[in-house]
Amino acid sequence: MKTFFLRSLLQKDGWHHNQYVRVDAQGRIVSISSETETDHLFETVEAWAIPGFQNAHSHAFQYAMAGLAERHATGEVADDFWSWREAMYRLALRISPDDLQAIAAQLYAEMLRHGYTDVAEFHYVHHDQSGVPYSNLSEMGERLVAAASEVGIGITLIPIFYQKGGFGQAAVEGQKRFLSSTVEDYFELYAASQKSCDLYEHAQTAVGIHSMRGVEPTDIQRVAKEGDQKAPFHIHVSEQLKEIEASLAYLKKRPVEWMLENIDLNSRYHFVHATHLTNSETEALAKSGTHVVLCPSTEGNLGDGIFPLKSFQSFGGKWSIGTDSHVGLNPFEELRLLDYGQRLLSHKRNTFTSTEEGDSGKFAVDMAVLSGRKAMGNLSETYFGIGDTFDAVLFKPDHPLIAATSESNMLSTFIYSTDSRMQYGTISKGKLQVKEGRHIHHSKISQDFKQLMQRLKNR
Numbered sequence: 001m002k003t004f005f006l007r008s009l010l011q012k013d014g015w016h017h018n019q020y021v022r023v024d025a026q027g028r029i030v031s032i033s034s035e036t037e038t039d040h041l042f043e044t045v046e047a048w049a050i051p052g053f054q055n056a057h058s059h060a061f062q063y064a065m066a067g068l069a070e071r072h073a074t075g076e077v078a079d080d081f082w083s084w085r086e087a088m089y090r091l092a093l094r095i096s097p098d099d100l101q102a103i104a105a106q107l108y109a110e111m112l113r114h115g116y117t118d119v120a121e122f123h124y125v126h127h128d129q130s131g132v133p134y135s136n137l138s139e140m141g142e143r144l145v146a147a148a149s150e151v152g153i154g155i156t157l158i159p160i161f162y163q164k165g166g167f168g169q170a171a172v173e174g175q176k177r178f179l180s181s182t183v184e185d186y187f188e189l190y191a192a193s194q195k196s197c198d199l200y201e202h203a204q205t206a207v208g209i210h211s212m213r214g215v216e217p218t219d220i221q222r223v224a225k226e227g228d229q230k231a232p233f234h235i236h237v238s239e240q241l242k243e244i245e246a247s248l249a250y251l252k253k254r255p256v257e258w259m260l261e262n263i264d265l266n267s268r269y270h271f272v273h274a275t276h277l278t279n280s281e282t283e284a285l286a287k288s289g290t291h292v293v294l295c296p297s298t299e300g301n302l303g304d305g306i307f308p309l310k311s312f313q314s315f316g317g318k319w320s321i322g323t324d325s326h327v328g329l330n331p332f333e334e335l336r337l338l339d340y341g342q343r344l345l346s347h348k349r350n351t352f353t354s355t356e357e358g359d360s361g362k363f364a365v366d367m368a369v370l371s372g373r374k375a376m377g378n379l380s381e382t383y384f385g386i387g388d389t390f391d392a393v394l395f396k397p398d399h400p401l402i403a404a405t406s407e408s409n410m411l412s413t414f415i416y417s418t419d420s421r422m423q424y425g426t427i428s429k430g431k432l433q434v435k436e437g438r439h440i441h442h443s444k445i446s447q448d449f450k451q452l453m454q455r456l457k458n459r
Helices: 060-065 081-092 097-114 139-151 183-197 217-226 241-251 255-262 279-288 296-301 309-314 331-346 360-376 407-417 442-456
Strands: 002-011 014-023 029-033 043-051 053-058 116-123 154-161 203-205 207-211 233-237 269-273 291-294 318-321 392-395 423-428 431-435
Touching: 014 407, 043 360, 043 407, 043 423, 053 318, 053 360, 060 081, 060 097, 060 442, 097 116, 097 139, 097 423, 097 431, 097 442, 116 139, 116 360, 116 423, 139 154, 139 183, 139 203, 154 183, 154 360, 183 203, 183 217, 207 217, 217 255, 233 255, 241 255, 255 279, 279 309, 291 360, 296 331, 309 318, 309 331, 318 331, 318 360, 331 360, 331 407, 360 407
Parallel strands: 002 043, 053 116, 116 154, 154 203, 154 207, 207 233, 233 269, 269 291, 291 318
Antiparallel strands: 002 014, 014 029, 043 392, 392 423, 423 431
């Protein structure tokens, strides 16, 4: 057992001060109280604590190319999502299991540093460099779980079913490490991934389809009906206009339109991006209970477009955030980008509010944390509850801006007006993993990553 003493702890009903949080050996909360036994040892953390953020969409290997797709050919040469994808394929064909683990460890340590305490890893680099499955079908996924365990972040491993190169098209050479030919092949991969997750206390699986263009529609239906019904279901959908045009040509339906008509959608489903929706799709998707996962820094970087969030929320739609290609890793920046994009479109400032909640900061945390947890397979509705893992982002109380702020304005100050230098650290799974801006295993993790980058020579 271990006990933390927190200056201030955010619960759904507001701030609770001078709190003792006791955790067990697995990092789960045993008790929360304003008092403790006088002879019980505790670790004092002079900080304001809010719930750890959930990174609901990650492609870990892409961190190795973050910032490298910004040198563009001049003239009339197209540079868009599809040209970026070719650079991503080249990287995916090169990395070994050891490489992936080193990349993921550095990435996950950085996520923790910024305040993410759990990650949904949308994982599709499954096979060896020749496209042949490893003897352990989940070799690459297991390395992601090992990296998460090393740094102390929770992971939901989403082995992705990837079958085709586009609507009605065979897969291309750059996709050969991703592929499962049949639903049965995918279910074998999923079972192997579950075994990999058994190696770490804070790991679990979710079901994933790469996209409607990446899997034959009848097979999407089978996975939806026959796959793990207790797990979340993630899919990229309607990210790019070209994808919608191809769907209309092949299915005579838009991607979300087809999903609404052919899949029994509910809150188990998490649609990633869903950038380009009609008004009727927006309303129907929200009313189905389906969540969307928005990745503003990546969506902006790739020129995807802006999701109709304000309209989606007006119909009760729920959303979470992710960092996708990891050009940005700060949850506060993702939330600001998401909010400000809506303000620029609507010419109004109340995009992060509802009829029940008029505090933008509180609304943002509530949605990103609780909807984000559902994307992980965690149905807890409390911020810090008995039996939950103790996951918290910690802010320095003595920073001038924070010290001068009233309690009622504190959360929005954190969301809209701070940077990582104002964070004290991050508690994940009951352990202070990041303190004063450095992960406890920073030296080894960063050294391994730098050596890998030197070997890859891609930066």
